[in-house]
Amino acid sequence: PIPVIIDCDTGVDDALALLFAVRHPGLDLRAVTCVAGNTDVDGVVRNTLTVLEHAGAPDIPVARGAERPLVEPPRSARHVHGEDGMGDLGLPAPTRTAADVDAVTLLRREILASPRPVTLIPTAPLTNIALLLRTHPEVTRNIERIVFMGGAVACGNATPVAEFNVWHDPEAAAVLLTAGVPLTMYGLDVFQQVVVSGPEIERLRASDEPGTRLAGELLAHRPGSPDGDGEDWAGGVGDAGAVCAVVDPEGITTRLLPVEVSLAPGPTRGQTIVDRRPRPGEAEIHGEGRAPDLVDVALDVDVERYVKLYLETVTAG
Numbered sequence: 001p002i003p004v005i006i007d008c009d010t011g012v013d014d015a016l017a018l019l020f021a022v023r024h025p026g027l028d029l030r031a032v033t034c035v036a037g038n039t040d041v042d043g044v045v046r047n048t049l050t051v052l053e054h055a056g057a058p059d060i061p062v063a064r065g066a067e068r069p070l071v072e073p074p075r076s077a078r079h080v081h082g083e084d085g086m087g088d089l090g091l092p093a094p095t096r097t098a099a100d101v102d103a104v105t106l107l108r109r110e111i112l113a114s115p116r117p118v119t120l121i122p123t124a125p126l127t128n129i130a131l132l133l134r135t136h137p138e139v140t141r142n143i144e145r146i147v148f149m150g151g152a153v154a155c156g157n158a159t160p161v162a163e164f165n166v167w168h169d170p171e172a173a174a175v176l177l178t179a180g181v182p183l184t185m186y187g188l189d190v191f192q193q194v195v196v197s198g199p200e201i202e203r204l205r206a207s208d209e210p211g212t213r214l215a216g217e218l219l220a221h222r223p224g225s226p227d228g229d230g231e232d233w234a235g236g237v238g239d240a241g242a243v244c245a246v247v248d249p250e251g252i253t254t255r256l257l258p259v260e261v262s263l264a265p266g267p268t269r270g271q272t273i274v275d276r277r278p279r280p281g282e283a284e285i286h287g288e289g290r291a292p293d294l295v296d297v298a299l300d301v302d303v304e305r306y307v308k309l310y311l312e313t314v315t316a317g
């Protein structure tokens with residue numbers, strides 16, 4: 001199996017990603033690290049432990065990470081993910097506890113201890129990852145790739161142009177984008193496409209198996225799922241799509257493109273600028289263009305393929 005570590009802000013769809021990762025036989029989930037994002041970091045730790053326990057996952061180490069972005073104060077997304085940050089499903093508090101080391105220490109330890117290079121899957125603001133890369137740059141020698149949910153080629157969600165994870169900590173995203181590690185950007189353009197149909201979600205909700213039922217409850221709480229009956233409502237797997245992209249990279253269409261992030265105050269802050277031009281423009285001709293690092297950017301996704309992969313995996317618990 002592929003050794004992976006998820007860095008998350010659980011989060012309704014981060015929970016969907018964790019369920020998938022612990023149940024896919026092709027993945028070896030070695031640790032989960034938590035960061036402030038959808039809710040405060042203590043809430044993220046609690047939600048993460050709850051999901052892992054509920055899914056009957058092995059005792060995977062979970063660590064608490066940054067409680068705020070590098071520069072700005074934290075800004076939660078509770079209006080999307082509920083008061084508890086995970087859909088207010090009323091799940092029992094976890095009996096498991098977090099590791100007694102912080103996220104950056106756990107990341108370093110697990111990456112360097114892995115017999116094979118690790119794939120990191122951040123599905124949250126990139127604060128922990130930036131701190132790791134700056135504090136312990138030696139980890140890059142045992143990182144296979146970082147497949148991150150963040151950014152957008154076209155349209156944002158936190159602002160008209162910025163996606164939440166990058167907008168929440170743009171400086172951290174800039175550290176990631178210039179780290180020289182192979183990167184895959186699973187941005188909003190593909191994130192928003194992978195949705196499970198209402199009747200399928202109802203089937204999951206009706207299951208006797210706790211992890212499958214939890215996947216159903218979470219999908220029913222995804223933003224944009226109209227609460228109601230009928231064939232035409234749907235719930236997105238969200239962050240779980242980034243984990244699908246590790247298991248099944250053929251399911252996304254990617255292109256290696258220059259990507260940078262806007263750190264300027266004002267309306268572009270947190271925007272990922274993806275250069276899709278076929279040839280250099282005037283700025284480069286006049287010697288003014290920079291040459292940002294290249295990122296494998298997901299431009300399209302085979303929706304049916306990922307929905308099938310997701311459902312088959314989470315119902316196999």
Ligand code: BDR
Binds near residue numbers: 012124
């Ligand atoms: C991202 O922001 C969070 O709300 C979701 O969990 C996802 O990681 C989407 O912009």
Ligand code: CA
Binds near residue numbers: 013014123124239
């Ligand atoms: Ca997330």
